[in-house]
Amino acid sequence: MDTFRYARPTDQSPQSIVNGSPALSGYGSLTSTVPKELVHRAAVAEVLLTGWERHADTRFAITAQWPRGHSFFTPVNGNYDPLMATETIRQVGSLLAHAEFAVPVGHQFLMHDLEVAVHPQYLGLEAVPASLDIEVTYTEVKQRRQGHAGARYEAIVRRDGHVVATGGAAYTCVSPDVYQRVRGSRLSDGRPPIRLTAPVSPQSVGRMSPTDVVLSPLGEADRWQLRVDTRHPILFDHPVDHIPGMVLMEAARQATVAILNRSSLNKSPLLPTRLVSRFQRYAELDSPCFLEAHRLPAGPGEDLVLVSGQQGGEPLFSATVTACCLPV
CATH class of the missing domain: 3.10.129.10 (Hotdog Thioesterase)
Structure with a gap:
């Protein structure tokens, strides 16, 4: 599923290398989170996204999982916390900026706006964690000579085929040198x-x-x-x-x-x-x-x-x- 552009000695993707190793080849496709650095998290446990692929220049498919229990995004009367959907959509922007628009890890992001709407009838907790399919469309992409400068994107989050949340965000990303000048003292x-x-x-x-x-x-x-x-x-x-x-x-x-x-x-x-x-x-x-x-x-x-x-x-x-x- 992953298509993270990373220089390797072979042309295999990270996911294919993991799943194709001799020790794991008998288990078929295995699920893991995306690299935590790509969603600006230090703790692996806080990574909600599990994979991604590009469908077109500005269209992507992302998979995610919501745990049944979380230390901060706690259930609301048997429903997933809607702010978990907000954090999911935030992570989408960071992931794709790094993995598909070649923004180096270490660049800084400034979020201009972020919104989410949820459909409560599909937020209920069940016997297993919620597996999600996210359709992402970029409506604006800003490029400079130095590379990707920011974007606006929209996301549709589906659970078992039902739309559980929609949302989007706009961000600007800058190099460490520019951030140093902006933030100054x-x-x-x-x-x-x-x-x-x-x-x-x-x-x-x-x-x-x-x-x-x-x-x-x-x-x-x-x-x-x-x-x-x-x-x-x-x-x-x-x-x-x-x-x-x-x-x-x-x-x-x-x-x-x-x-x-x-x-x-x-x-x-x-x-x-x-x-x-x-x-x-x-x-x-x-x-x-x-x-x-x-x-x-x-x-x-x-x-x-x-x-x-x-x-x-x-x-x-x-x-x-x-x-x-x-x-x-």
Whole structure:
């Protein structure tokens, strides 16, 4: 399945070499994750993608697997966490940029926007992990003399032939030298992250453990400080010089749950069904980030919340989250 372009002494692909070895030849096709470096993860356990192939210049097929249990993307009332679909679509962009558009490992990525919509009826946990087929189409590809500079792509995620999620993202990638110039003193100052702040009640944001809470109270009903725990093994899977976008998306989810739980008499579990995010600039580790949430008009049976973040008085990101109540 893999077509990762890597110089080898033969013309065999990595997958064919593994599956064609004498010790494994009797087992047929075997499944493994893609290299963790290609999806910007340090832990193999956090890699969700298992293979890929190119169907055309801008069309690809990717396979993935969602584990039945995850230490952070925990099930929501017997359903897969929709943010696992978000992380899957994020990993798609990194994988294809490196494996099919020849972006060297070590280049930096800036995510401009990321969105996902899920179909709850196909999110249910079953007796085995969910095997996924992902159809990816690139609608924009930016090239410079130095190579691939960024892209926009769309993904359709199928489970047993049913569309379980759709989404897409846009990113820019830059070389280490360019990133050094862009980030400047942020990379050389060595300033420590801000002090870890206290979490809000885990139950108020749909979490079980305080270590997974990314909001700190400010004494206001719809406003919080972002809680940045750089020791978190999933949200901060490896050392970074800024707050990852997935932390901001988790903050948007938690803020949505907090405001909807507070304003509704219905305490059924809330499942985000659509999340649309826009990132204006890097979120720095050494300065407090503040978030606020507001309910917006929504369709029947749905709630819609706008979450916005700012840092140093400047807009940082925004996210609109659609959610529905699950039956208890």
